[in-house]
Amino acid sequence: xxxxTSVPDLKAIQTLAAPDMAQLDALIRQRLxxxxxxxxxxAEYIIGAGGKRLRPMLLLLAARALGHGGSDARQxxxxxxxxxxxxxxxxxxxxxxxxxxGRQTANAVWGNAAxxxxxxxxxxxxxxxxxxxxxxxxxxxxxxxxxxxxxxEVLQLLHVHNPDTDxxxxxxxxxxxxxxxxxxxAELGAMLTNADxxxxxxxxTYGLNLGYAFQIADDVLDYASDAVTLGxxxxxxxxxxxxxxxxxxxxxxCDAATRAELRRIVEHGDRDGLNVAQTAxxxxxxxxxxxxxxxxxxxxxxxALDDLPxxxxxxxxxxxxxxxxxxDH
Numbered sequence: 001x002x003x004x005t006s007v008p009d010l011k012a013i014q015t016l017a018a019p020d021m022a023q024l025d026a027l028i029r030q031r032l033x034x035x036x037x038x039x040x041x042x043a044e045y046i047i048g049a050g051g052k053r054l055r056p057m058l059l060l061l062a063a064r065a066l067g068h069g070g071s072d073a074r075q076x077x078x079x080x081x082x083x084x085x086x087x088x089x090x091x092x093x094x095x096x097x098x099x100x101x102g103r104q105t106a107n108a109v110w111g112n113a114a115x116x117x118x119x120x121x122x123x124x125x126x127x128x129x130x131x132x133x134x135x136x137x138x139x140x141x142x143x144x145x146x147x148x149x150x151x152x153e154v155l156q157l158l159h160v161h162n163p164d165t166d167x168x169x170x171x172x173x174x175x176x177x178x179x180x181x182x183x184x185x186a187e188l189g190a191m192l193t194n195a196d197x198x199x200x201x202x203x204x205t206y207g208l209n210l211g212y213a214f215q216i217a218d219d220v221l222d223y224a225s226d227a228v229t230l231g232x233x234x235x236x237x238x239x240x241x242x243x244x245x246x247x248x249x250x251x252x253x254c255d256a257a258t259r260a261e262l263r264r265i266v267e268h269g270d271r272d273g274l275n276v277a278q279t280a281x282x283x284x285x286x287x288x289x290x291x292x293x294x295x296x297x298x299x300x301x302x303x304a305l306d307d308l309p310x311x312x313x314x315x316x317x318x319x320x321x322x323x324x325x326x327x328d329h
Contacts, residue, residue, distance in 0.1 A: 006315065010052075010323045013061070013316040020060045021053065024074045024081075031078060031125060042106050042118040046085055049103065055185045056081045058210075058320065062189025062203050065313035073192055075129055076138065080185050082126035083146055087153075087177075089119035094153070095240050138191055145184040152176025161241035163263035167248055171212070179211025186210075186317075202304045206317065209301035214324040216294040219244035220287055221328070223278055238277055241269035245293065247277055249286040291325070298325055 008016070032043045056077035063073040089106055091097070093115050098108040107115040123146070130139050156173045159165045186207030190200045222237050223246050237244050243251070243266050251262050258280050265273035281287060298321040308314045 007322060008312070008316055008319045010319065010327075013057075013319050013323070014052075016312055016316055017057050017060055020064070020069065020074060020077075021057060024053075024056060024060070024077050027074055027078050028081060031082075031129060034121070038110070038114060039118055039121050042089075042110055042114055043085075043122060045109065046089060046106050047081075049100070053081060054214075054320065055084050055181055058182060058207065058317075059185040059189045061313050061316050061320075062186045063192050064189075065308055065311060065317060066190060066193040066195055066199070067309075068189075068193040070192070072133055073189065075133060076188050076192065077185075079126045079129045079142060080181065080188070082122045082129070083142070083149070084181060086119040086122040086126070087149055087181075089115045089122070090153070094157070095236070097236065135191075138188060141184055141188065141191070145180055148176050148180045152178075152180070156242070159243070161267050161269060163243060163251065163266040165243040165248060166252075167245065170243070170245055170248055174212060174215040175208070178215040179208045182211030182214065183207035199307070202307060206301045206304040209297045209304065210321055210324060213294045213297035213301065213321065216245055216290055216297065217325055217327065220246060220290045220294070222246075223281055224287055235271050235274040235277075238265065238274055239269050239271035241266055245290050246281050246286045249289050250277070250280040250284045253284040253286070254280045294325055298322070 014021070028047060029044075032040065032047065034040055034043075059077045059080055060073055063069065088100070092100060092105040093107050093112045097105050099105060105115075106118070126142075126146075130142050133139075152173055152175070156177060159169060159173065183204045184207070186203040187200050190203040195203075219237065222235065222244065238247070247262065247266070251259050254262070258276075261273070261276055262280060264270070265277060301321045302318055305314060305317055308317075
């Protein structure tokens with residue numbers, strides 16, 4: 001981190017980004033418009049759910065760090081948010097989730113069919129927005145990213161109820177499901193400035209490592225937080241038969257009897273096994289291990305920013321890496 005600039009916390013980052021984010025919000029609501037009432041209702045419900053919009057904010061900060069604040073950045077930020085929101089709608093259907101960010105999921109309110117179809121609407125609207133910009137490298141990156149996210153969804157499905165999922169397999173899933181969109185958002189910020197290939201690669205590397213750190217920290221919270229703070233049901237991953245890194249580490253380091261019980265819990269998606277899982281995770285210091293892994297990814301993200309200009313926006317990118325590790329929901 002350049003010595004002349006301090007690392008801001010999330011509140012300071014949000015304050016810095018607030019003018020761009022306000023214009024982004026207006027654009028999002030304008031481009032959600034449809035004469036099909038249900039589309040407006042479902043899309044507004046999930047877009048208005050109060051998320052921090054880290055991915056579009058990441059794009060806007062990256063562009064600003066390199067001196068660009070044009071309307072095309074906000075339009076691409078809206079594309080990123082629509083893609084992310086579509087994945088949330090589809091995820092909640094696949095996972096049969098009924099709670100997100102402390103309130104009912106869209107599929108719990110309107111049903112699975114409406115959620116899937118509105119997710120499709122958001123995907124198609126995102127492609128309309130990117131085509132309007134008429135920049136082939138931008139469209140290629142977003143098309144490749146969206147395809148990779150879909151692969152990640154299917155890959156994760158293959159590992160549901162699979163107690164043999166190891167750390168390498170887990171990392172392959174979160175790279176495609178989560179980290180790749182962070183990477184695309186950061187790289188798009190550079191592409192809009194016509195930055196050279198090294199700068200684009202640096203921001204891609206930053207975003208990818210930030211995404212890894214963010215998801216590992218998120219998976220720690222599923223075993224270390226509480227439902228009110230977390231905004232979803234504690235143990236959801238376990239109930240869905242997903243072996244995330246804390247459980248994977250514990251299963252690799254616990255005694256044979258505990259491992260057999262944990263395997264049974266994953267195979268059956270047994271939420272009642274949460275206490276057993278938490279005890280094993282605590283005994284094996286698995287959360288500490290996961291935090292160390294997340295820290296390593298956050299450090300790699302920060303290192304990728306070494307050659308960026310020293311300004312408040314670059315400092316904010318550093319701050320997002322710190323926030324990924326410290327958040328409680």
